Amino acid sequence: MDIFLQQIINGLTLGSVYAMVALGYTMVYGIIQLINFAHGEVVMIGAMVAFTVISWLAANTALPPLAIVLIGAGAAIPVCMLVGYALERFAYRRLRHAPRLAPLITAIGASIVLQQVAMMIWSRNPLAFPQIIPNQVFHVAEATITMVQIAIIVTSILMMAGLTLIVYHTRLGVAMRATSQNPHIAGLMGVDINRVIAATFMLGAALAAVAGVMVGTYYGIAHYTMGSLLGLKAFSAAVLGGIGNLAGAMLGGMLLGIVEALGAGYIGDLTNNVFGSNYQDVFAFLVLIAVLVFRPSGLLGERIGDRA
Amino acid sequence: MKGVGLIQFKQHPAALWIGVALMAVALLTLPFALAAIGTTWVRIMNLAILFTLLSLGLNIVVGYAGLLDLGYIAFYGVGAYTYALLASPQFDIHLPFWVILPIGAFVACIFGVLLGAPTLKLRGDYLAIVTLGFGEIVRIFFNNLSQPINITNGPQGISLIDPFRIGGFSFNQSETLLGLNFSGPVKYYYLLLAVLLAVVVINVRLQDSRIGRAWQAIREDEVAAGAMGINTTHVKLLAFAMGASFGGIAGGMFSAIQGFISPESFVLVESIMVLSMVVLGGMGNIWGVILGALLLSFVPEILRHTVEPLQRLLFGKLLIEPEVIRMLLFGLALMLMMLFRPAGLWPSKVRKRELAE
Numbered sequence: 001m002d003i004f005l006q007q008i009i010n011g012l013t014l015g016s017v018y019a020m021v022a023l024g025y026t027m028v029y030g031i032i033q034l035i036n037f038a039h040g041e042v043v044m045i046g047a048m049v050a051f052t053v054i055s056w057l058a059a060n061t062a063l064p065p066l067a068i069v070l071i072g073a074g075a076a077i078p079v080c081m082l083v084g085y086a087l088e089r090f091a092y093r094r095l096r097h098a099p100r101l102a103p104l105i106t107a108i109g110a111s112i113v114l115q116q117v118a119m120m121i122w123s124r125n126p127l128a129f130p131q132i133i134p135n136q137v138f139h140v141a142e143a144t145i146t147m148v149q150i151a152i153i154v155t156s157i158l159m160m161a162g163l164t165l166i167v168y169h170t171r172l173g174v175a176m177r178a179t180s181q182n183p184h185i186a187g188l189m190g191v192d193i194n195r196v197i198a199a200t201f202m203l204g205a206a207l208a209a210v211a212g213v214m215v216g217t218y219y220g221i222a223h224y225t226m227g228s229l230l231g232l233k234a235f236s237a238a239v240l241g242g243i244g245n246l247a248g249a250m251l252g253g254m255l256l257g258i259v260e261a262l263g264a265g266y267i268g269d270l271t272n273n274v275f276g277s278n279y280q281d282v283f284a285f286l287v288l289i290a291v292l293v294f295r296p297s298g299l300l301g302e303r304i305g306d307r308a
Numbered sequence: 309m310k311g312v313g314l315i316q317f318k319q320h321p322a323a324l325w326i327g328v329a330l331m332a333v334a335l336l337t338l339p340f341a342l343a344a345i346g347t348t349w350v351r352i353m354n355l356a357i358l359f360t361l362l363s364l365g366l367n368i369v370v371g372y373a374g375l376l377d378l379g380y381i382a383f384y385g386v387g388a389y390t391y392a393l394l395a396s397p398q399f400d401i402h403l404p405f406w407v408i409l410p411i412g413a414f415v416a417c418i419f420g421v422l423l424g425a426p427t428l429k430l431r432g433d434y435l436a437i438v439t440l441g442f443g444e445i446v447r448i449f450f451n452n453l454s455q456p457i458n459i460t461n462g463p464q465g466i467s468l469i470d471p472f473r474i475g476g477f478s479f480n481q482s483e484t485l486l487g488l489n490f491s492g493p494v495k496y497y498y499l500l501l502a503v504l505l506a507v508v509v510i511n512v513r514l515q516d517s518r519i520g521r522a523w524q525a526i527r528e529d530e531v532a533a534g535a536m537g538i539n540t541t542h543v544k545l546l547a548f549a550m551g552a553s554f555g556g557i558a559g560g561m562f563s564a565i566q567g568f569i570s571p572e573s574f575v576l577v578e579s580i581m582v583l584s585m586v587v588l589g590g591m592g593n594i595w596g597v598i599l600g601a602l603l604l605s606f607v608p609e610i611l612r613h614t615v616e617p618l619q620r621l622l623f624g625k626l627l628i629e630p631e632v633i634r635m636l637l638f639g640l641a642l643m644l645m646m647l648f649r650p651a652g653l654w655p656s657k658v659r660k661r662e663l664a665e
Contacts, residue, residue, distance in 0.1 A: 100433050293427065
């Protein structure tokens with residue numbers, strides 16, 4: 001088996017998920033320069049809601065698997081959008097002009113509260129997603145790719161295309177871009193800032209919901225703490241690509257996924273098994289620290305004095 | 309920090325001394341009062357003091373210098389592991405504690421500089437995320453450094469750690485003195501109290517010192533502080549190093565008191581707990597931070613002992629676990645304080661003015 005190609009495929013799958021979550025961070029950051037620390041928890045809520053709906057449908061109906069997953073995602077999206085809206089409205093709006101650290105601290109608090117609420121609803125044990133998508137395997141050269149992996153990669157490309165369309169070809173998109181350039185002036189031009197910012201949070205949350213469904217079906221489990229590490233990695237991806245930049249978030253997500261997969265695949269060989277793949281989670285942080293130290297504006301970001 | 313109360317006391321020195329004496333008597337008799345309720349409460353008090361030490365350390369970084377450190381527990385962990393490795397059967401080294409505690413503080417300080425040096429030029433919110441990542445990396449290493457050489461013993465952690473011992477006097481044994489029973493936790497209480505007093509004195513002295521004023525200047529406006537001739541990088545690094553050393557000392561004491569440590573004790577949630585204490589009490593105000601740490605240490609425990617029986621009484625079963633209530637308290641403390649009272653329950657005057665802008 002070709003380890004390199006295999007890890008690239010795994011990395012792309014993982015990267016698609018990171019990219020979707022990273023978009024949520026980057027959109028919010030782009031528009032109000034806030035790190036929405038609780039974004040990872042939105043992904044978790046998405047996975048949890050989808051879990052409930054999918055397991056119920058799989059047990060009680062004879063719908064085709066694809067329809068079940070779609071309904072699961074369809075249920076997760078509005079719930080996550082609601083959570084995203086609530087975060088913006090109740091946790092961040094009051095603090096829009098506060099010192100930067102204030103909303104970040106609130107966000108940490110919100111993420112703890114969301115986790116605990118999720119734990120109360122869905123128990124503290126990992127929840128196993130029902131295996132409904134047939135585990136069909138395709139061979140690519142020396143490596144393999146599963147049906148779920150293909151679905152994840154294709155869905156994320158479609159979602160990203162959709163987002164690009166919204167941001168660059170709709171009135172909402174114009175309003176979002178105007179707000180991100182200068183909220184005050186955008187307001188004078190008749191843009192309802194509060195609505196646009198809320199819409200940005202909700203768009204990000206919708207992507208997060210889909211990402212949650214993806215992670216759930218890919219790894220087969222959901223857990224109330226799954227959001228924090230995922231969120232952190234996605235944030236690293238957004239920074240790697242250049243925070244505030246949509247294409248950057250997509251690129252950063254994919255790159256981070258590949259770096260992580262290759263790192264996990266080769267670290268054992270490279271270090272004579274001194275370090276094993278249990279160090280996989282370290283790579284994202286190392287990438288984050290390296291980018292921030294050497295190129296704080298990220299790969300595609302513009303150099304702005306105050307950015308980092 | 310010189311509250312109205314203190315100024316009034318200054319005009320009546322006798323009242324001040326009576327107050328101090330009363331306070332001292334209260335603190336000295338407290339463990340016996342707690343022991344009367346149950347030895348558990350002495351242990352809870354000891355943990356509360358440890359968290360107060362940690363909060364005071366984090367207060368230097370977050371409160372004075374205004375640098376949000378979300379990986380602070382890593383320094384506590386480094387201190388704890390340093391103590392554990394140098395005073396346990398793990399490597400069969402058994403150094404006395406007065407040798408190890410400074411070593412632990414120093415090692416934690418090195419880690420603080422290691423983290424600070426490359427990251428301190430980052431702006432606040434980025435710094436927060438990087439410190440968070442750093443904390444996770446340290447924990448992952450604690451968890452995995454059992455191979456190829458067994459250093460940390462992995463997830464099982466290190467046990468049979470030596471207690472504090474001076475000659476034949478060991479801190480974990482009970483002794484009867486003047487008819488009073490000094491149990492292990494009670495002895496540790498006095499030790500912790502002494503360390504806490506020392507740390508408070510250091511903090512009070514630091515606050516209005518040249519360095520303390522430099523930290524606060526940087527917090528309020530880094531560019532202006534730089535223009536006033538403060539070497540911002542050095543001074544920020546110093547805040548990191550000092551905060552880390554306090555964390556290292558607290559960690560060493562934690563190790564000795566518990567006798568057992570594992571990576572589980574140094575997870576992100578712990579960093580956030582300490583942060584909640586600082587934020588709740590009032591960033592930058594020593595007395596506020598102590599209040600915050602004691603509140604968030606005791607209220608969850610009191611709830612644990614009241615809410616659980618109450619729920620069983622009312623509903624016949626446990627609906628909300630005490631652990632959940634504890635975490636919700638931390639989360640809500642962070643959120644609500646930032647939204648409605650950003651300067652904390654007992655704000656420092658400077659900070660209050662700054663956050664009100």
